[in-house]
Amino acid sequence: MAKITPISGFPEWLPEQRIVEQSVLDGLRRRFELYGFASVETRAVEPLERLLAKGETDQEIYVLRRLHAQDADGDAGLGLHFDLTVPLARYVEQFRGQLAHPFKRYQIQKVWRGERPQTGRYREFYQADLDVVDQDDLSLHFDAEMARLLVESVGAMPVPPLVLGINNRKILQGVYEALGIEDLAGTLRIVDKLDKVGETGVRTMLVEAGLAESVADTCLALGRIRSTDGSFAGAVHTLGLRGDLLDRGLSELTFVMDSLADLPRGTVVANLSIARGLDYYTGTVYEGQLVGLEALGAVCSGGRYDDLVGGGGKLKLPGVGVSIGVTRMLGKLLGGGLLTASRKVPTCVLVTLPSEETRGAARAVADALRARGIAAETFHEPARFGKQIKYAQRRGIPFVWFPPESGGGGAHEVKDIRGGEQIVADPATWTPPTVDLRPSIAPRD
RNA sequence: GUGGGUGUAGCUCAGUUGGUUAGAGCGCCUGACUGUGGCUCAGGAGGCCGGGGGUUCAAGUCCCCUCACUCACCCCA
Numbered sequence: 001m002a003k004i005t006p007i008s009g010f011p012e013w014l015p016e017q018r019i020v021e022q023s024v025l026d027g028l029r030r031r032f033e034l035y036g037f038a039s040v041e042t043r044a045v046e047p048l049e050r051l052l053a054k055g056e057t058d059q060e061i062y063v064l065r066r067l068h069a070q071d072a073d074g075d076a077g078l079g080l081h082f083d084l085t086v087p088l089a090r091y092v093e094q095f096r097g098q099l100a101h102p103f104k105r106y107q108i109q110k111v112w113r114g115e116r117p118q119t120g121r122y123r124e125f126y127q128a129d130l131d132v133v134d135q136d137d138l139s140l141h142f143d144a145e146m147a148r149l150l151v152e153s154v155g156a157m158p159v160p161p162l163v164l165g166i167n168n169r170k171i172l173q174g175v176y177e178a179l180g181i182e183d184l185a186g187t188l189r190i191v192d193k194l195d196k197v198g199e200t201g202v203r204t205m206l207v208e209a210g211l212a213e214s215v216a217d218t219c220l221a222l223g224r225i226r227s228t229d230g231s232f233a234g235a236v237h238t239l240g241l242r243g244d245l246l247d248r249g250l251s252e253l254t255f256v257m258d259s260l261a262d263l264p265r266g267t268v269v270a271n272l273s274i275a276r277g278l279d280y281y282t283g284t285v286y287e288g289q290l291v292g293l294e295a296l297g298a299v300c301s302g303g304r305y306d307d308l309v310g311g312g313g314k315l316k317l318p319g320v321g322v323s324i325g326v327t328r329m330l331g332k333l334l335g336g337g338l339l340t341a342s343r344k345v346p347t348c349v350l351v352t353l354p355s356e357e358t359r360g361a362a363r364a365v366a367d368a369l370r371a372r373g374i375a376a377e378t379f380h381e382p383a384r385f386g387k388q389i390k391y392a393q394r395r396g397i398p399f400v401w402f403p404p405e406s407g408g409g410g411a412h413e414v415k416d417i418r419g420g421e422q423i424v425a426d427p428a429t430w431t432p433p434t435v436d437l438r439p440s441i442a443p444r445d
Numbered sequence: 446g447u448g449g450g451u452g453u454a455g456c457u458c459a460g461u462u463g464g465u466u467a468g469a470g471c472g473c474c475u476g477a478c479u480g481u482g483g484c485u486c487a488g489g490a491g492g493c494c495g496g497g498g499g500u501u502c503a504a505g506u507c508c509c510c511u512c513a514c515u516c517a518c519c520c521c522a
Contacts, residue, residue, distance in 0.1 A: 389482040401468025
């Protein structure tokens with residue numbers, strides 16, 4: 001075997017880090033289900049042609065190949081999915097007759113992208129997706145509910161506060177059309193870089209792309225607009241532009257912002273600079289960042305797509321969805337040791353093994369605890385208590401249980417090894433404090 | 446794919462103008478300590494110095510190539 005090295009972009013965590021990740025994934029799952037979303041898992045692969053159909057993703061797709069494949073031409077052409085939206089589109093079409101609409105599903109799975117990794121960007125990572133798909137028309141209420149769920153879900157995670165920016169593609173397209181811009185996608189792409197290259201940079205790029213300076217300035221003025229309520233609409237009107245598409249976009253975004261007015265002020269902001277690169281979005285778009293971790297980029301995003309599913313035919317299956325970049329959010333915090341679990345194992349109680357003769361009694365204690373949902377393990381060999389306590393201490397196990405002296409009729413005792421307090425206890429009734437039942441997650445220090 | 450940086454123990458790093466058998470701290474394992482851990486002390490395991498080639502009496506050290514990791518661009522969670 002060659003020397004073992006990590007593979008860039010394929011993160012692996014230690015048990016205590018995995019505990020954090022798992023608790024976050026569990027938390028998301030719980031919250032999604034509280035809102036009535038059903039779970040779906042799709043296969044890891046999709047036909048290449050389907051993966052290539054939307055967006056300009058090309059070399060970022062990992063292709064599946066058999067080691068001894070003889071006929072390169074005749075193979076199925078499968079690739080690993082790079083997001084969960086494309087698989088969803090396929091899934092909804094495939095099982096259309098068996099799904100009840102509007103179809104609300106969540107999906108927490110790994111996805112793969114073949115691009116060069118760097119901080120916050122991985123080649124294998126978790127996405128937690130939330131989508132609603134309906135037939136013919138999809139209520140705008142869902143656009144607001146998505147944002148609400150995003151804010152609540154991320155808010156419940158052990159990460160810095162989320163600021164969710166919301167925009168509407170129709171506003172951008174409406175303005176661009178009114179300005180006579182022809183290359184909508186190209187312009188969106190440039191404007192999307194506002195955060196990165198700044199206003200002067202974007203202005204230069206727009207002019208280089210063939211826009212008149214006054215037009216570029218208007219695009220910038222539009223991108224500068226943001227508000228924590230519905231007042232953005234007035235600001236757009238001062239640009240002096242009109243159009244059906246623009247009006248529809250403004251009323252949609254106004255509706256969404258009004259629906260979210262009860263959320264803490266500042267968590268949701270209408271931000272007209274948000275464009276989103278993916279070209280299948282047709283209305284609301286979302287993009288969330290963590291306060292203090294803006295350099296990571298978007299940690300959650302999404303939007304409405306009216307034509308992604310069922311494209312081409314008469315069937316219309318509009319959807320709106322968001323995706324939470326779990327690995328991106330956690331990666332920095334876990335890697336930097338900023339987020340840790342209170343212990344490295346699930347065990348709450350270590351039952352000591354004083355001698356070989358007491359093994360049965362020790363196991364009975366552990367069984368009694370497990371029967372009541374308390375994670376317990378017995379030490380594997382008779383050893384002096386110092387060694388057994390050390391075993392627990394190394395792993396962060398909070399309690400050590402001492403069965404009665406072998407042969408004697410003594411009492412059971414349990415010790416909290418953090419404080420050293422030791423009390424007489426009954427295996428059938430003793431219960432740890434709720435906080436100690438499972439590992440807890442906390443920012444360090 | 447394009448450009449920069451870095452490669453020595455599990456981790457963080459020393460290692461002189463090239464010069465014997467490559468070190469430290471932390472971590473890990475064992476013992477002192479056969480019914481009570483954290484402290485202390487003693488000991489142990491763990492390295493083809495990323496890989497290959499070259500210069501030299503002599504390379505961890507200098508040169509070339511390569512690979513990996515990493516940062517930025519592109520793109521995105």
